[in-house]
Amino acid sequence: MTDRVVPEPQRRRRRPTKQGVVLSAELIVDTALRLIGQHGADALTVRRLGAALGADPSAVYRYFHSTDDLLIAIADELIGRAQHGWQSTGDWRADLRAIGLRIHSAYQAHPQAALLAAHRTTGRAHETAAVETILGILRTAGFPDPEAVRIYHAFVDQSLGFAALDAAALALPAPAAAADLGVWQASYARLDATTHPHIAATAGLLTRDMRRSGYPYALDLLLDAAEARLRTAEPGQAEPGQDG
Amino acid sequence: MTDRVVPEPQRRRRRPTKQGVVLSAELIVDTALRLIGQHGADALTVRRLGAALGADPSAVYRYFHSTDDLLIAIADELIGRAQHGWQSTGDWRADLRAIGLRIHSAYQAHPQAALLAAHRTTGRAHETAAVETILGILRTAGFPDPEAVRIYHAFVDQSLGFAALDAAALALPAPAAAADLGVWQASYARLDATTHPHIAATAGLLTRDMRRSGYPYALDLLLDAAEARLRTAEPGQAEPGQDG
DNA sequence: TTCTCTACGTCAACGCGGTTGGCATAACCT
DNA sequence: AGGTTATGCCAACCGCGTTGACGTAGAGAA
Numbered sequence: 250m251t252d253r254v255v256p257e258p259q260r261r262r263r264r265p266t267k268q269g270v271v272l273s274a275e276l277i278v279d280t281a282l283r284l285i286g287q288h289g290a291d292a293l294t295v296r297r298l299g300a301a302l303g304a305d306p307s308a309v310y311r312y313f314h315s316t317d318d319l320l321i322a323i324a325d326e327l328i329g330r331a332q333h334g335w336q337s338t339g340d341w342r343a344d345l346r347a348i349g350l351r352i353h354s355a356y357q358a359h360p361q362a363a364l365l366a367a368h369r370t371t372g373r374a375h376e377t378a379a380v381e382t383i384l385g386i387l388r389t390a391g392f393p394d395p396e397a398v399r400i401y402h403a404f405v406d407q408s409l410g411f412a413a414l415d416a417a418a419l420a421l422p423a424p425a426a427a428a429d430l431g432v433w434q435a436s437y438a439r440l441d442a443t444t445h446p447h448i449a450a451t452a453g454l455l456t457r458d459m460r461r462s463g464y465p466y467a468l469d470l471l472l473d474a475a476e477a478r479l480r481t482a483e484p485g486q487a488e489p490g491q492d493g
Numbered sequence: 494m495t496d497r498v499v500p501e502p503q504r505r506r507r508r509p510t511k512q513g514v515v516l517s518a519e520l521i522v523d524t525a526l527r528l529i530g531q532h533g534a535d536a537l538t539v540r541r542l543g544a545a546l547g548a549d550p551s552a553v554y555r556y557f558h559s560t561d562d563l564l565i566a567i568a569d570e571l572i573g574r575a576q577h578g579w580q581s582t583g584d585w586r587a588d589l590r591a592i593g594l595r596i597h598s599a600y601q602a603h604p605q606a607a608l609l610a611a612h613r614t615t616g617r618a619h620e621t622a623a624v625e626t627i628l629g630i631l632r633t634a635g636f637p638d639p640e641a642v643r644i645y646h647a648f649v650d651q652s653l654g655f656a657a658l659d660a661a662a663l664a665l666p667a668p669a670a671a672a673d674l675g676v677w678q679a680s681y682a683r684l685d686a687t688t689h690p691h692i693a694a695t696a697g698l699l700t701r702d703m704r705r706s707g708y709p710y711a712l713d714l715l716l717d718a719a720e721a722r723l724r725t726a727e728p729g730q731a732e733p734g735q736d737g
Numbered sequence: 738t739t740c741t742c743t744a745c746g747t748c749a750a751c752g753c754g755g756t757t758g759g760c761a762t763a764a765c766c767t
Numbered sequence: 768a769g770g771t772t773a774t775g776c777c778a779a780c781c782g783c784g785t786t787g788a789c790g791t792a793g794a795g796a797a
Contacts, residue, residue: 307785308745403711406658414611467651551777
């Protein structure tokens, strides 16, 4: 078998399955996302996907070379959903903050998929568009190229890293998630002040803070530091002028 | 079968395998880590683990309820290794930087285990010790408690987030990993300057920078921002005195 | 309309994965 | 020395991703 996949734009013969479903790459990606959302990341197997589609499992291989190929498509779809409807304000810091929070929450909306997709580089349209946007914001703000690239890298990986971490927490089975949170009450809140003085002194603050995501605060720290470096790099520069 | 696992402290009959190896939970964990380290992420299967141990694969189930149970034991071992031999220098920033890099590299050394371990709150001894240490560094440095807790949260989750993200890249099967890296050369480096001007202008820098982890730079940004907030919070404060 | 070509859904099978029930025996305790 | 049973081993189960072969339905050409 050389290649059983026909590129989407060249597809002509849309032949329904036995159960009357007309397949497409888009339908398969949407169904996979729905499957993952309803029954967890473990639910995404080719056989179950086939059943959910109303088709033979191997039909999926007419649209994707492998499950990894399918995952890349899912990842790119998530990136696309994160950018959908975003508009620049002209303020680089506000823009980056908004994009970071959007990426984070788009992945939170599909925790199990995020878990599988957050760490892949797709190189597809939605991803390149996001990269172009973020790099553009940094370069327009006045960061020299080497620094812009480093900050881009840190910013994106921070967003994806927190997204994956927080998604993993959401993706846990209910009892395990409850147990994980309970550890802060059951274990940390009861540690002896003589062996763990710093935990004991901040137990109340800890149990409250660990319930939320640490991402928004970490994002602000990163933007703080970036802003400070921008002022160092261009000391005589005022607010950047309008470019539109 | 109710339960074929006997708790480690109650074990008495150490019966060698056909190949003369005397099994133990510790030996199995060490062998699993060695397998992952030597032969890549895919090498950790029960069958291969059995072969590496010189025992029947199912013998592993006399020591762990499931592979997940085994992975949790591996995770605990990893936390221990990350802290092993660390010593405070008295400089809060250098200490936090060293701890962050240690966490990151301890997880990088065993990517597949890191993937499953990074998002769990265990509440066990190694974990509480790490929390106590980090909180202690921040509070001793002079951060007010609410800020110390927020920075602790951001610091730890950023470390674990990047660790998981970078570990995931290392844990990919060889072809997928190659594809991920190749995207920067094959796709980003060839984008048209008219549609993606910012990517085109920085393509060389991008492909070079994305080969490395973004964590060290992101860590420095976080520490920069924390240091700035410390100076704002306690402007007249000198270096904190010795407490030991 | 009819003929041809092939895209694509389906079927069956392969090898590998985690996991388990049953069995034999060696290690410990008395 | 004898009884208990922990524990290693074997064989088997089922689900997984993937692939080769097959038949047929759909589209374009005449």
